[in-house]
Structures are given as structure tokens and as C-alpha cells.
Amino acid sequence: MTAIFYIIEGVLILGGSLFIALAAVGIIRLPDLYTRMHSASKAGAVGSGFLLLALAFNSSSTPETLRALAAIVFFLLTTPIAAHLLGKASYAVGYKLWPGSVLDEMPEVEPSAGKEVAAGRPQEEFFRGKADEPAWRRDRRGARQRWSDLGKK
């Protein structure tokens, strides 16, 4: 019976540390802030969550198991909020996406420090286009430069 526990803990340890190591490789290799954020926040939270879950399996007393589970719940609550705030702040200030990025769904705003950032355009106009805008122009407005077109110039 203890063999099953050892194997489960070993698999959890291996998975968690592999997730963390891949997050670190992504934080080095990926090209801009937003892709790095995608790698770091997701994989880092999952990796440390796996390791804490292995700790919860390993510990013999109940309070330590509950503490490790509470730590997992706490990280799952806080990590997306931190990543969202950091991404929103750096986008609003005007840090650029990687030029090979395919889609940028946020409205174009002037970079402003500490002011109301997204107040420039109403949401509905951004999604549907202006009311009197012809269809061909609406289509053209949606078309962004593609990744595959970038190497040809």
C-alpha cells in the first residue's frame, strides 16, 4: 500500500518540477512580456501546486495536509489576479506586443500614465464597428498583419 503512495508522490514531484523548469525555460526563450507571462504564471502556479499536493500526500498528520491544501487554494486564487493586473498595467502604459503576434483585441488607446485608459471608445463600437461604416471597410479594419506575411518583406 505504501508503494502506491510512493509512486503517486514521485509522479507529482516529477510533474511539478518539470512544470516549473519549463516555465523558467519559457521565461528565458519567449519573445515579449505577454508570452512570458503566459508561460510563467500558469506553469509556475501549476508546478508549485503539484509540489504542495505531493507534500499533502506525504505528511502523516492531518493539519499539515490541510495547510498544504490551503496553500494550493490560495495560490490558485492569487496567481491569475496578479498576472491579470500586471498584463493590464503594462498594456495600458504602452508596452508593445511582439511584432509576430497575430491578434490584439484591445482597443487602440493613447498611452497615458495613471489616467482613465479605456475610456476612449465605447465597447460596442469596438466590437461591431461604427453604425454607418460600410462592410468592406469593416472587414479591412479587422484584418491585421499575419505572422506568415512578416518574413516575406
Next chain:
Amino acid sequence: MTIEDYAKLFFDYAINFGLILLGIAFFLTTVRIILGPTLPDRVLALDMLTSVSIGFIALIGIDTGFTLYVDIAIALGLVGFLATVAFSRFILARGQSGDTDQVQDLPFRDPHARSDRRKGA
């Protein structure tokens, strides 16, 4: 050897391998802090550093049975979260000053060419 011995052996090797991987991850994240071209990169790497050290605490707790540090891991997660929130408020208030070389190692040229427009923040 029974199957329990094999499982114990696998468990020990998994702990050692995990410690090695976490050390590599710690080193790479520190490299990004030192070399990251902009301030949000450094803040992000700092956030990642706290989660790597939480993983370290959990793995050392498994290895040595010293689970006292799990409380410290929870507090460290709280401090890391608050630091990231405060830094993002600071980034929002500061603007983009001083980060001129943020596209230095990108393989493509910027097709939108907005660099002069963004500078006036």
C-alpha cells in the same frame, strides 16, 4: 527487492531530480531578472521566483519531513502577490520611461512602426 523498495528508489530519485530541476529554474529566472529589458519582465520574473521558492519549500518538506515551513510558504505567496499588485500599480503610474531597448532581440522588424508614438508617455 520487493515492489516497495523499487517505489522507494523511484521516490528518492524523483526528489533528487526535482531539486536539480528547481535549481535550474531558479537560475534561469534570476537570469531573466538581471537581463530582462523592461520593468514588467523583471516584476514577472520576481513573481515566478516566489513560486519557485514555494516549490523548493514543499520539496524540502517532503525530503526531510520538516513541514514547518509550509506556513512560511503561505506567507511568501501572500507577500509575492502583494508585491506584484503594488508593482503593477507602480508601472501604471510611472509610464514607460527608460525602457528604450525593449525590442532589441526580436527576430522580426516591427510592422506597425509605432515606436515614436509610444515614447511620449
